Amino acid sequence: MRFSAEKFRELAKSDFEAAWHEGEKIQKTVSLSEKYPRNIIRAAKKHPIAETIQRLREAYMMMGFDEARVPLFIDESDVYKQFGPEASAVLDRVFYLGGLPRPNVGIGKKQLESISKITGKDISEETEENLRKTLHAYKKSEIDGDELTHELAVVLDTDDGLVVNIMDEVFPEFRELSPESSRVTLRSHMTSGWFLTLGDIWDRVPLPIRQFSIDRCFRREQEEGPTRLMTYHSASCIIADEDVSVEDGKAVAAGLLSAFGFTDFEFRPDEKKSKYYVPETQTEVYARHPVHGWVEVATFGIYSPHSLAAYGVEVPVMNLGLGVERLSMIEYGAEDVRALTYPQFFPQNFTDLDIARAVSLKESPKTEEGIFIADSIVKTARDHFDEKSPCEFLACDIDFGFGCRVKVYVFEDEENSKLLGPAALNDVFVADGRILGLPDTSSYKKQREKGVNASISFIDAVANLAAAKIEEAVFYGENGSIDFKMIKVPSEINLKVEPWAMRYITDNNKKIDVRGPVFTAIRWEIEQSECHCDCEE
Structure with missing residues (x-):
């Protein structure tokens, strides 16, 4: 069958509206019984590196710096211009671009x-x-x-x-x-791009020039480790003006780091002494954080007139560089920059709340009548849970529509027992990564207080499964029953655990323990009445 574009849009709209109405039913279920917290939309996670970059961008612009993009591809000859005698050592750590x-x-x-x-x-x-x-x-x-x-x-x-x-x-x-290498390198320092930029603009725009760029640099490390990557982000800036001094670097560093909660600052001479900085101006910035103490976070200095002259620049320039990943590690309390940057390749840590959201019902009713039946079963079971058996209680007598009336009973036929088994009122909790079925007794008080309630009790799960079966039975007009005995695994009590949560529990040697004697049953009777709808018999 072929549809026109207009017809396709019409169908898509109707499907959306149907999904919307279904969503309203789910929301109504949440408001009525508060059993489905996992259906509530959560806030999306921000990547720590991207979030740190955004905060640095905002801090730079608040201080009056214009955002720039500086060249990423640097010719080998420019490295010699900028680094002088150091160039050979620097080039040992850069990536050369090659191609076929x-x-x-x-x-x-x-x-x-x-x-x-x-x-x-x-x-x-x-x-x-x-x-x-x-x-x-x-x-x-x-x-x-x-x-x-x-x-x-x-x-x-x-x-x-x-x-x-x-x-x-x-x-x-x-x-x-076979690929062949060129003489073009990937930028290993933002400085390489700044020199090229300054050479073109220093005498074409008004002074002072205040620009920043937060972008990737590449360094050919022998291997990546907990504190270094082959590609990282540098939050770098320049100030070009007639009277630029080291004090400008101190002011910029303080302004940036204050936005991240750092309070006190120390400025220490940098022993590395790069040749593109004026001697005695290269400075390391240490900042004291309320939690992490003193941490090295940035370096700044005044560009060497000799290096600037190679690009025809005739005004002093202050440059500051800050490692974004290092700042992110401090801000997020990370111990390994690899795991911070590429969490998908490392074991994930999930909270008990995360896992609790991964526990849901395998089956649940889809209609308002089915939801009413499930709630009625739960209320009846809780009201008569300790009645001696054999016993039977009418949970509801409801007009289901379609010419059907449904009576639902909670019962237990076994003698010398009770309507509900000892575990029927257990609640599902997640504690220390474990999924547990816990009764509301003093013996389990500490575990319940420590853990996260998944907002599902065993009787909730039983009632929802029964209501879903009744909805199906109404369609065929069949009476029936469902009973629950000793529960050993989640599926037997109508519980579903998302695959990622199961993997996390297995990988971390945690456990799922929802075992227990539920021992109750539900049956339904469907009475057909005269049909008053417009359908053809």
Whole structure:
């Protein structure tokens, strides 16, 4: 069946409205019984690095710095300009950009025969000539690599899939290519980009120049570790003016770090003494945090006139650099920058509240009548839980619609027992990563106080499963019953634990213990009455 665009939008709208009404039912269930906290939308999580960057951006702009983007690709010659004698050591830690060369592909009789065999077509002289021209244009970079397959498919009058086979089987030159390095590097310091920027703008815009950039740098570490990554973010700024001094660096550092709750600051000479800074101006910034104490967080200095002169810059420049990841580690109490930056590759830590939200009902009623039945079963069971058996109590007598009236009973046939077993009123709690079924008694008071209530009791789960079964039975007009005995696993009590929570519990040697004697039963009787609807019999 085909739909027009208008019809498709109409169907999509109706599906949305149906979902909306279903959502209203769920919300009504929440407000009536408060049994489904996991359906409430939670606030999304912010990545700590991104959040730190945003706060730094706001702090810089509040201090009057303009945001900039500085070059990421730095030619090797610029590294020598900026670092002088240090350049060789610096280049040892940078990434050089490389790429695959364009192959010189030869076309002979053998290649043409192979192409003809793959395509099932003879290669005419005109096609052969166009093929040579296309490959030659690719060699001269007139055709991009991602366009070559399509261009060859046009020339050979075949599909792209066969061209892929041709390139792999007929022209091994493509497969055997090895990357070659250029003299262009990935920026290892924001300074490299600032020198290029200053060289172009220092005499073209009004002074002072106050700019900042928060962006990635790349450093070819021997290996990544708890405190270092091969790519990191630097929150860097420059102030270019006639009377710039070290005091400007102190003021900027204090302004930035105050936004993160740091109170006191210490400025210590940096023993590394980079050649692109004026001697005795390179300074490390230590800040005292109420929780973490004294921490090194930034470095600043005045650019060397010699390095600036290489770019024609004739005004003093203060530069400050702050490691975003280091600040984030302090702010979020992280011990490993790898786990902070790429949490998806490390074991996740979930709170008891997170796990409690992962516990839900396997089955629950979908109609208002079904919800009413579930609530009625719970109320009746709680009101008569210690009645001696055999016994039976009417939970509700309800007009279900569709010409059906439903009577629901909670009962127990076994003699010398009670309506509910000892575990029927247990509540599901999560404590120290464990999912437990706990009774509301003094013996379990500490566990209940320590843990998080998942807002589901065993009798809630029983009642919802029964109500869901009754909804289905009404459709077929069938009487029935459901009973619960000794519970051993969550599914037997109509509980579902999300797979990620199960994995977390297993990985951390926690447990799920919802065992217990529920020993109760529910039955229903469906009476068909005269149909008053407009449907055809």
